Amino acid sequence: MASVNSSSPAAPVGSPSSASPTPAQWLRVNAARSGHWPRVAILAAALSTLLLLVQAWAIATIAQRMVIDAADFSTLLVPLLVLPCAFIARGLCARLKTLAGTRAGILVRQSIRAELLQRLGERGPLWARRQHSATLGNRIWDQVDALHGYYADYRPQMMLCALIPLIILVAVFPLNWAAGLILLITGPMIPLNMAMIGWGAKSLQEAQFREMNRLGRHFLDTVRGLPTLKLFGIGRAQAASVERISEDFRRRTMKVLRLAFLSSTALEFFASVSIALLAIYIGFSYLGHFSFGTWDHGLSLFIGLFILVLAPEYYQPLRDLGTHYHAKAEAEAAAEDLIPLLARDAVDGEIPPARGWRPPERLGLRLHQVVARYPGQLRPALDGLDLELRPGETLAVIGPSGAGKTTLLNVLLGFLPIESGSLASDAGEPLADLAREEWQRGLGWVGQRPALIKGNLADNLRLAANGEVDDAALWRALEQAQLKPWARALPRGLDTAIGEGGQPVSGGQARRIALARAFLRDAPLTLLDEPTASLDVESEELVIDALDRLRRGRTLVMLTHRLELLRLADRILVLENGRATACADFATLSAPGGPLAYLAQPRGLQHV
Incomplete structure (x- = not known):
């Protein structure tokens, strides 16, 4: 569990990192999540380049034999058959490269999103309540999705930028060293331009993410507060505010798109100029103005056409890298926000690893001089x-x-986590020695606002089960929670969808579903937070009857102000300013002079 003494505060499993990585380092490390798919994409692209050599040979051979050699048609059969086969094979390779890259991006996103949700669970509800739900939603979905282009396209393309030009240079240099030199010199102009534009793209993308977070928070707050806004007649003014913020977001989006289009245009320009230089050299060589670079075997139509067919593909990987460079900027901007959430040292301290602890059938606790304080608060919430x-x-x-x-x-x-003091089981085992997951397996929970997940009634009950349970166990839990008649009347019984988009559930029914979960979990220690708050009289009586059964053979700690529940308790703990002012049974505390003496009066309140 989370550590509950001052020396070992709560943390996820694993040792914290000594220093946060940079976004680029973090992206490189997480590339391992993509499995073998990036290698498949690179191999497919390399094979496509080799097929391009075959394709260029076929085109150049047909032109040479038809135009210069005036050869018989029978000599063209082989290149004519090879050419369509090369086209089809290259198309299949391109398809495989796209599929492999997409699969790599999906695997990384799924893995990071799962780890992110695990980290949020490790931080617990106290941390989550301090965060804006729109910001968390944006990071879990939009910013994780922003990593896709980096792993699906940019990283494989980085390798291909070195591999494909190298293959083409190896094919061109033996034919004409001057053409190879032109390719070698002009190639770096494209990534250099790409890097200069990319510096600006990253800052724009970071601003875009911040604006997206702000827009999401503003819109969610507006939706949540819509009844209040309508009540005070300021709905139209708020709509104008949403429109203004949306327009600002649109302008920022267009800035990012303008930069992306500018990058593509610049890359196309440099690639076209480079190909034009190569074409000028070959053209002037045919006119007899240039006589260098041919290795003394001249520049035939075959050689010139072969090189010109390969030239666009030489620059294509660099152009593709430039096209995908915005994906790198977008991923690094997203990584800036994801790194703090995923870092193991972000959750306070360190917890011990799981060691196979199993909850006993009966469980008690001992708290000694426990001091607990919320982050940023000066006064302790629990004080000794x-x-x-x-x-x-x-x-x-x-x-x-x-x-x-x-x-x-x-x-x-x-x-x-507690700041000082100690918390141990009745057997004397410090809870600081237990992993959080192990400790929580021994706990049951019934809150004021039970969460109903999207699914059927059985799914919502099994949520709390320790292990697999059959339908018979579900019906027993419903019966103990006074819900069996209601469940029998549902259209599909346990398979009936409940909550949002399904069968409506009242507050009392939701509370009893939470109690059914507690019966099903059968934990030795069950915690309850105002289990009868805001219920009508009939629902309250049903809940109290269920609680009376739940407490038999189990340890219960419940926050309550209802007199009926106080009478169920063996002892009542009275807290004030984080300190225990009294702890005794109801009869002692309600005796004359006791803190609950007013309840013994004829007009005593039902609500403490």
């Missing part, structure tokens, strides 16, 4: 708390707002 929770005991926790009740649950759940 001492508590011994006996196995099988039901403990109710009460206190005014800000007393530390929710903080106590966060500490027990492993989401908030």
Whole structure:
């Protein structure tokens, strides 16, 4: 679990890195996630280049024999048959290269997105609540997707920029060293231009991501606050604000696109000039003005045409790299935001590895002088708390707002590391020695707002199960939570979709689904946060009956202010300003002079 003592705060499994990598380093390291697909893409492109040599030979041979040699048609059969075969084979290679690159990008995105979601889970709900959901959504989806072009296109193209020109130079230099020298000298002009444009593209892409985050946050806040905006009659003004921000985002997008088009135009210009230089040399050689570079065997039509067919393909990998260079800038801008989220040292401290700990059938806790503080807060939320929770005991926790009740649950759940003190099981085993996942397998949870995932009723129940469970176990849990009649009446029973887009679920029914999960999980320690809050009388009675069954044989810690639940508790812990002011049974605390004495009066409240 998350460490719950001062020496070992919460962290994901694995040692933290000593220093954050640069975006370029991070992108290179994560290339291993793409498997063998980049090599397949490179091999397909290399094979296509070799087929290009065959294609150029066939074209040059046909022209030489028809125009210069005036050869018989029978001598053209071989190149005429080879030429369409080379065309078709090159098309298949291009298809394979595209598919392999796409598959590489998909694998990297899936892997990084899965790790990102794991990291968010390791940080826990306390960290997530401090983040804007639109920003997190943008990073999980848009910024991870921004990595695709880098791994699918840019990285394989980097290798091809060296491999393909080298193959062509090896073919050209033995025929004409001057043509090879022209290719060799003019080639670097394209990546040099590409690099200069790329410097500006990265800064524009970073600004674009920031603006996208801002637009997402603004739009989500507007949607969430729409009822309030309409109530106060400022919906139109807010619509104008959204329009203004959207227009600003459009202008920024057009700046990025203009730069991309400028890059492509510049690359085409330099490639065209380079090919023109080569064509001028060959043309003037045919006119007799140039007599160098031929290795003393002259410049035939075959040689000149062969070189001219290869020349565009010599520059094509460099042009493609320039076209994909914006993908590198986009990926590096996305990596700037993803690195802090994925870094193992981003989650406070370090946790021990899993060591096979299994929850006992009955579990108690011992807290000694526990101090817990939220990040950025001066005053501790728990200040020197001492508590011994006996196995099988039901403990109710009460206190005014800000007393530390929710903080106590966060500490027990492993989401908030403690600053000092100690927390151990009743057997004396420090929880700091346990991995977070191991500890949480021994916990059940019932919150005020139970989360219903998209799926059917069975999916929502199995969410909490420790291992595989059959339908019979699901029906038993529903029966214990007083939900079996409702589930029987559903159109498809356990297979009925519930929640958004499915069968509507009331607040009381959602609370009892959470209780059914707790029965199904059968954890030795169950934590509950206001299990009857905001329920009608009938739903509250059903929940209380279910809680009475749940507490048998289990240790329960529940935050509540309801009198009926206080009477279920073996002891009641009273918190104030993070300190325990009293801890005893209901009879003792409600006796004259006790903190709950007013409840014993004839007009005692039902809500503490």
